[in-house]
Amino acid sequence: MHGVSAGTATAGAAAGITGRAVRAAAVRELPVKESEEAWTPAELDEVRAELQSEVDRLSHQLHDANSSFSALVRSGGEGAGDDQVDHGATTAGREHEMTIANNARELLEQTQRALVRMGSGVFGVCESCSGPVGKARLQAFPRVTQCMTCKSRAERR
């Protein structure tokens, strides 16, 4: 019992490292392919900034899509006397808005997840095989969560 509480105290002291040290360690520990250099803080900041601007952009897009969707629903409700042609046009518009909103929502979730993964130090770890996704791949597609091998395997299925 004494040993357990001593271990807890040690863990607590280790967690007390300054934020700067923790961040530098996280950058060093992010996986890259054997042929690649480790992430530099500048490279990581660049990807993070890109992801963050995507979150902003998609949030706005989603907000706009939701607004026009509400407007379409309202106009559909008020236009009870519309003929078939107008009704059809409204339905098509509604489906179009919903598609845009669904795509934006999905992208937004993927982007936010990438930022969370970056914060918790598992950015670049393949979700399927736990191997490195690859820095070059992440710089091109920061939202991917699988390495090329797992991704192409998943697509063949």
Ligand SMILES: [Zn+2]
């Ligand atoms: Zn993989």
